[in-house]
Amino acid sequence: MAKVLVVTSGKGGVGKTTSTAALGAALAQRGEKVVVVDFDVGLRNLDLIMGAERRVVFDLINVAQGVAKLSQALIRDKRLESLWLLPASQTRDKDALTDEGVRDIIADLRTKFDWIICDSPAGIERGATLAMRYADEAVVVTNPEVSSVRDADRIIGMLDSKTVKAEQGEQIKKHVLITRYDTSRAARGEMLNIDDILEILAVPLLGIIPESQDVLKASNVGSPVTLNNAGSQPARAYIDAARRLSGETVDMVVPTEQRRGFMDRLLGRRAA
C-alpha cells in the first residue's frame, strides 16, 4: 500500500530538500517506486537537487488547477527508473495551492507509487500545513541546535492536530532525522547532544546525518547524495534511514570524527 511521507521541520535551511532527495533515491534504489513532490511553491529547489531543472514543463499547481495532467507534470529520473519528481512552480505564490487540489493529486499519486515523499517548505503557514495534510508518516528534520529543536517540537504538535489522520483520531507515524551533525563540534560539546534532542522531542530516531562536504558536492552536480557518492558518510546514513523507513531494524551509528570510530554504536537505541 502506498505511503505518503512528509519531510518537514518548521525552521528553514535544516536539510529537508537534501533529505527528501536522498531518502527518495535510496528507497528507489531498493526497488520501490518513488515520487518526490516539491511543495515549496515559489522557492522550488528539489528539481535542482535532483538535476531535473531543465526538464520542468508543468508543475504541481498546473495539475492542481487542471491545466495539465499528472502524467504530463511527472519527471522520471535519468539515473533511476523508479524515481520520479513532481516539481513545484517557481512563479506562483503559495495561495495558488488549494486543499482540494492537493487531496486529489495525492489520491492520484497513491494509485501509482509505493512512496510519495513531500518536501515541505519551512514555516508553519499554509504551504507547510498543506504538505503534511494528507501524510501517513512524517520525517521531522532538525539540526542539533536549540531553535531548530523547538521548531521541530512545534511541527510535531501540528502533525498531531492538523493532518487528516490526526483529525480522524489516528496517529501519524513520526520520525526524527538529525542532520548537519558536526562531529568536531559535537566532540567539543558545542551542540545539543542526541539524547537531549530525543528527550525533548519524544519521537523515535530515524538517523543521524553528519555535516559533510559530500552533500554540497552532490547538490552542485544535481544529484541526491545517495546516488552521487553512495559510500560517503552522509549517503550511508541516509541509506540506513531509508531501510528503517521500509521497516528494517538497522543499528544506529553516531558519526564520530575519526573514521575508525565511525561504527560506534549508540547502545540500546533502536530505529523508529
Next chain:
Amino acid sequence: MDAKVEPQRQVMRLRGRSYVAFVFSPFMPIMNWLEEIDATLAQSPGFFAGRPIVLDLAAVELSSHGVAHLVSSLETRGIRVLGLEGIEPDGLDPKLPPVLSGGRGCVVEQVEPKKVEVQPPPPAPSLLLRSPVRSGQRIVYTEGDVTVLGSVGSGAEIVAGGSIHVYGTLRGRAMAGINGNSDARIYCQKIEAELLAIDGYYQTAEDIGETLRRQPAQAWLDGDVLRITPLN
C-alpha cells in the same frame, strides 16, 4: 516562528470575581417604596451592609435627575448602589453608578451578614492530557486541574483554574489558579520552565534557582510570594 517573549503581566493580573448582588426594583410612587426599605432597615439595621446593590429601574419612569435623587436618598440610608439596570445609559449623569448588563438571577439563601456558611466545595473537574504538549500549543482549562502525561515543550503554555501536574519535563509556561485560586500548585518531574504563575504571581526562568533546574519541583503561593521548592 520563534516564540516571542511577550509581557504577560496584564493578562495574568486581570481576574474575574463574581458576587451575589441584591437587586432593588423600585415601584411608583417612590415614596412608598422608600418607606418599605426604611421598615426593613428598622427591623434589621445593617441588613444591606457590605452587600453589592443593583437598582433595577425597569418598572419606573425616572428622569436623569430623578435617578440621581433616588441614588442619593439610598446613600443617606447607608445603601450604596453598585450599578443600574433596566435603563438606557444615554443622558445619565456620568457620576452615577454604571449601567450593568448580563446579570443572571439566583437565589440568595443566606442573607444574615455575620454568619458565614462553609459549604464543601464540589469535586473539582480535571483535564488529563495523555501526550506531550508541544511548542506553540496552548491548553486553557479554567474549570480545574490539568495533568500532563509527558513533557510540556519550550514555547508551550498551560493555563489552569486549578493545579497543574506535569509527569515529564516542564519547559514551557504554566499558569495555575488563574481565576484567583491561591491554593493551586504546579508540580513537575523536571523543572526547566520558562514561566510559572499562580493566581497572577509569577516567576520567569531567570528567577528559578540553578540548584532546582532539572529537579522534581513544585511551585506554590506563600502569601503573595511564589515559592519553588524541590519535590522530595
